[in-house]
Amino acid sequence: MVARIIPLRQERPRPPGSDIERAFQTWAPYVAGVAIRLMGRDQDVEDVVQDVFVEAMRTLATLRDPAREKAWLASVAVRLVMRRLRRRRIARLLGLAETWDPSWLQAPEADPEQRALLRQVYRLLDDFPANERIAWSLRYLEGEKLEDVAALCGCSLATAKRRISAVQSVIEEALHG
Amino acid sequence: MADLASKLKSAASRLEPGWSEAALQGLARETSRRLVRRRRVTAAVALCAGVLLLVGVVSLVRAPAGPRVEVASTGEVVVHDAPSVRTLVIDDAETRLEVVAGAARFSVEPQGPRRVVVLAGRVQVDVVGTVFVVERRAREVRVAVDEGVVRVSFDGVVQRHVRAGEVSLFDEAALAAGPAAERPNEPTAAGVEAAPRDTSAAEREAGVAGVVPSPAPGSRPTERSGASNPARGPKAGKKPQPPAPDAPWRDLAAQGAFDEAWRALQATTPRDEPDDLLRAADVARLSGHAAAAVAPLERVVERFPGDARAPLAAFTLGRLFLEDLGAPARAATAFERARALAPRGPLAADALAREVEALAKSDSKARALERARQYLELWPRGPRAAAVRQWGGVREE
Numbered sequence: 001m002v003a004r005i006i007p008l009r010q011e012r013p014r015p016p017g018s019d020i021e022r023a024f025q026t027w028a029p030y031v032a033g034v035a036i037r038l039m040g041r042d043q044d045v046e047d048v049v050q051d052v053f054v055e056a057m058r059t060l061a062t063l064r065d066p067a068r069e070k071a072w073l074a075s076v077a078v079r080l081v082m083r084r085l086r087r088r089r090i091a092r093l094l095g096l097a098e099t100w101d102p103s104w105l106q107a108p109e110a111d112p113e114q115r116a117l118l119r120q121v122y123r124l125l126d127d128f129p130a131n132e133r134i135a136w137s138l139r140y141l142e143g144e145k146l147e148d149v150a151a152l153c154g155c156s157l158a159t160a161k162r163r164i165s166a167v168q169s170v171i172e173e174a175l176h177g
Numbered sequence: 178m179a180d181l182a183s184k185l186k187s188a189a190s191r192l193e194p195g196w197s198e199a200a201l202q203g204l205a206r207e208t209s210r211r212l213v214r215r216r217r218v219t220a221a222v223a224l225c226a227g228v229l230l231l232v233g234v235v236s237l238v239r240a241p242a243g244p245r246v247e248v249a250s251t252g253e254v255v256v257h258d259a260p261s262v263r264t265l266v267i268d269d270a271e272t273r274l275e276v277v278a279g280a281a282r283f284s285v286e287p288q289g290p291r292r293v294v295v296l297a298g299r300v301q302v303d304v305v306g307t308v309f310v311v312e313r314r315a316r317e318v319r320v321a322v323d324e325g326v327v328r329v330s331f332d333g334v335v336q337r338h339v340r341a342g343e344v345s346l347f348d349e350a351a352l353a354a355g356p357a358a359e360r361p362n363e364p365t366a367a368g369v370e371a372a373p374r375d376t377s378a379a380e381r382e383a384g385v386a387g388v389v390p391s392p393a394p395g396s397r398p399t400e401r402s403g404a405s406n407p408a409r410g411p412k413a414g415k416k417p418q419p420p421a422p423d424a425p426w427r428d429l430a431a432q433g434a435f436d437e438a439w440r441a442l443q444a445t446t447p448r449d450e451p452d453d454l455l456r457a458a459d460v461a462r463l464s465g466h467a468a469a470a471v472a473p474l475e476r477v478v479e480r481f482p483g484d485a486r487a488p489l490a491a492f493t494l495g496r497l498f499l500e501d502l503g504a505p506a507r508a509a510t511a512f513e514r515a516r517a518l519a520p521r522g523p524l525a526a527d528a529l530a531r532e533v534e535a536l537a538k539s540d541s542k543a544r545a546l547e548r549a550r551q552y553l554e555l556w557p558r559g560p561r562a563a564a565v566r567q568w569g570g571v572r573e574e
Binding site: 021036045046049054057105117176 | 185187188191192204205
């Protein structure tokens with residue numbers, strides 16, 4: 001009897017770049033959502049998403065645990081948004097950029113009350129330094145745990161708490177006061 | 178508080194891009210294009226950086242370091258930081274230079290019918306157009322060729338051709354004064370073979386150590402003594418004999434023992450003829466007695482103005498005043514004299530350039546500008562044009 005060896009599963013060789021394409025299809029909407037919430041504007045979101053995946057090009061292929069893709073892409077998005085917010089704040093201080101305008105955020109899915117709340121919050125956030133604003137947004141808009149906020153911001157837990165608290169007190173006073 | 182947090186999270190969850198499938202695909206394609214562009218840019222930047230690095234390394238390796246002498250196709254000799262290189266003859270037929278001590282890199286452009294000869298003791302290097310280093314060490318003479326070919330002779334007998342990447346070493350027998358250096362103003366048109374010395378072939382060969390490949394341009398050569406044959410002179414390990422205390426100052430100078438030559442010179446007087454006066458000036462200069470070199474050089478200029486070496490003496494005097502004695506005004510006069518003695522000579526351009534520098538340093542700005550313009554009119558692309566422009570304060574047009 002002649003034994004035939006039949007391969008149980010023959011994997012097709014993956015074309016180059018397939019990891020990044022798959023990751024894009026899977027996570028691009030999520031990254032876009034994070035970017036919109038952190039920036040408080042619809043404009044530039046596509047740029048941020050592209051920047052995230054271009055920067056992710058090298059590292060994504062080396063990630064062994066696919067479950068970490070989401071968290072890792074979020075951390076890249078946070079870093080890039082932080083950079084953009086800092087630049088915008090400096091431009092504002094120099095009189096080269098406008099203050100936050102309600103027309104920047106359409107939020108078609110939100111009801112009128114939610115839209116009013118969001119517009120009020122983003123107008124207030126526009127006056128805070130980027131690192132405080134990002135920490136607060138991650139905690140209250142993204143719903144991240146304090147430990148995750150610290151990790152995403154690249155700071156200690158105490159620093160993350162201090163940044164969140166600095167914004168929270170102003171928001172609370174403005175909304176309740 | 179909890180109520181506010183809940184409201185905020187709920188409202189924020191409504192903030193989504195709301196992309197259609199087509200919009201997502203379009204963004205994916207655009208991102209892919211950016212990725213390709215980024216890869217290309219990265220590759221191009223890496224390539225440019227690599228090329229720049231390579232160019233930098235090559236230029237570092239090939240960069241002429243230390244004393245160097247350039248001989249232009251016009252016969253003009255420019256000496257950079259090489260006080261121990263002296264010019265014996267410089268005219269339309271021949272440029273004859275001597276390495277009195279130490280090392281110098283020579284860069285010689287093709288000369289046409291003019292001969293360029295470099296002497297180091299009894300070793301003579303005949304040049305056509307090349308870059309090479311001649312070094313007089315304590316116990317040997319070394320000739321290393323970077324580009325082209327030179328013909329190396331010992332006591333007037335051609336030993337071999339040294340090609341690019343090769344080094345020719347001659348042991349200490351080569352350091353003694355040779356007939357070529359003793360007869361600087363008597364070049365022979367027939368070449369080095371026409372100036373044999375009255376010695377046997379074995380004696381003539383005695384100083385040759387051989388040709389060894391150069392490790393790399395710019396790198397230190399392998400130390401080597403070719404005195405493997407006892408008949409070929411003292412062995413490399415043997416300590417060189419100090420010069421005899423009563424040795425004539427000329428022999429001591431030829432061996433590069435300038436301090437001893439200076440002491441010996443104090444007991445005697447150089448002959449009143451250009452060669453001996455120039456040699457005495459070299460001994461004074463190279464033994465650290467710059468001021469004592471002035472008198473013999475002035476003597477050559479004043480007493481023998483018709484001699485072919487008078488312009489050279491005036492030029493050396495100018496360098497002495499400018500570089501060693503801090504007398505730029507006197508240096509300017511000396512350089513002017515060098516030009517007056519040979520207005521069309523090979524030293525004329527260099528003398529005018531140095532005159533501009535001397536005038537600038539003596540605060541004669543107007544004259545410096547005038548001379549600088551003169552230089553730039555005569556030699557707009559001369560090797561010292563940039564320096565002349567700077568010293569003379571000539572603005573770029």
